[in-house]
Amino acid sequence: MGLALSGPPRPDPAAILARIRTVAHHWSDQQVEGLNNLGIELVSGIASFEAPNQVVVKPSNGEADIPLKADAVIIATGSVPFFPPNLKPDGKRILAPRFASHLEALPEDIIVIGAGATGSEFTYLFNRVGVKVTWLVDPHGVLPAFAPAAGQFLAETLARRGVHLAANQVADRLEADETGVTVTTSSGAQYRAAMVFVAIGRFPDLSRLNLTAVGLPVPAGQTMPTDNFGRSPIPAIYAVGDAAGAPMLANRAMAQAWVAGRHAAGVETPPFRSETVIHAIYTEPQAAQVGRVTGEDLQTVRLAFTAGLKAHLLPEGAGLFELAYDRDRRVAGGVAVGPHAADALAPVALAIQMGASLGDMAAVQGAHPTVSELAFMAARSV
Structure with a gap:
């Protein structure tokens, strides 16, 4: 292992x-x-459009092109990383996620640029395996898409474990040599380590699809517009997952694909609801969020993970759990940081889908001891 x-x-x-x-x-x-x-x-190969209902595939084995026709085409081409000109990886000392699987030896120290999902996960990973980590975090902070309490909790935990968090630092350029890499920030500060890991964003991978042939030119780095069934402005063309834009999550892609596939096949299906998708960050502690957790119409209730017995049975049980609800006391969202945080939010996602109230959740007793109890305990504490 x-x-x-x-x-x-x-x-x-x-x-x-x-x-x-x-x-x-x-x-x-x-x-x-x-x-x-x-x-x-x-059919394995690279596909591109010739018409809204027709694509041609260039096989990966070099054989003749394969034309395909269909009543509907679903685009699920994923995403590619974004790198400013001065922050491009070289695969040697300047790394990106796609190079991580080729890293046969650990560096003594590393600088991580980026504090979203990928940056946070790799900061945790490098720290966990004994690499000295300097984490450059821009003014948006750690996990900017999450409630502030989540990013703060994760940042403080990793800092206690030895991660050097350099706040409000925007990497401007990288200079690699035979012994390491120097990072210069927009403020003029400099940091140096044996390697640098860059994870600052991704955008949909649509460049090879020849979308202009169907009247859907999408500029590089931008997203194809879709409705809640995944349909583009061209009715026969759908887009799901990273190809449909952020947040770029595997479970979001699966949910969108289920809706788009059924809709394209003419099967009655409910529309995709982004507010029921749990956004999970696989660090330790894990961080997760679902639905709406901030807004003038919302109130929140917070519990420590240690409010439940399960946290006391784990090696590291510290964490926080917040449940958000609206003026009608309907469950609106939740955020959790702690062991199995994403699992703790599963009841909240279902409550949002069903339009459940705090009273509905309060009436349920989860299995004891489990982290899923926290959602029901939070509802009873209001």
Whole structure:
């Protein structure tokens, strides 16, 4: 599982990466098997539009192009990272997420640029495996898409574990040499480490689709407009997942794909509701958020994770849980930071979908001891 046990336990990067690759391959094979069992034909290659109902695929094996026609086309091409000209990775000392799987040896120290989901997760990861981390965080703070309390809790926890958080620092340029990388910020401050990891944003990967052929030119870095069924302005064309814009989450993509696929097939389906999608950050402690958690029409109630017994049974049980509700006492959202935070918000997501009230949630007793109890406990505390 990635630990060398001769002497004190220490990370084994090669073993960790091998484990990641094994799990990834098995999961990919499982998805392909599921598609095959449904009778779905898989065509491998790069697709581009010739008309709203027609695409041509350039096979990855170099064979002749394959024309395909359909009543509907669903775009799910994912996203690509964004790098300003002065912050581009080289795959050697200046890294990005796509290079992480090739990192066979850990650096002594590293600078992480970016404090969104990916930046936070890799800051946690490098710190956890013993790398000295300097985290450059711009004025938007840690996890800017989350309630402020969540980012603050995570930042303080990682700082206690040895992460050097450099607040209000915007990386301006990188200079790499044979021994390391120097980062110069917009304020003129300089930081140096053996490596730099850049994770400052992504945008939809639509550049190879020839969208101009169907009257849908989307400038680089911008998002294709879609409705709550995933339809673009061209009725036969849908977009889901990262291709449909932020927030770029796997579970959001799955929810959108379920709606778009059914709608395209003519099956009655409810529209996609973004407020029911849990946004999870896989750090330790985990952070998660769902629905609306701020607004003049909302009130919140907060519990410590230790309000439930489960936190006392875990090695690290500290955390916070907030439940938001509107003037009609309908559940509006929640935020959690702590062990299994995303699981703790599952009842909140369902409550939002069902239009449940605080009273509805208060009447439910979750399994004891579990983190899912916190949502019901919070409702009873109002």
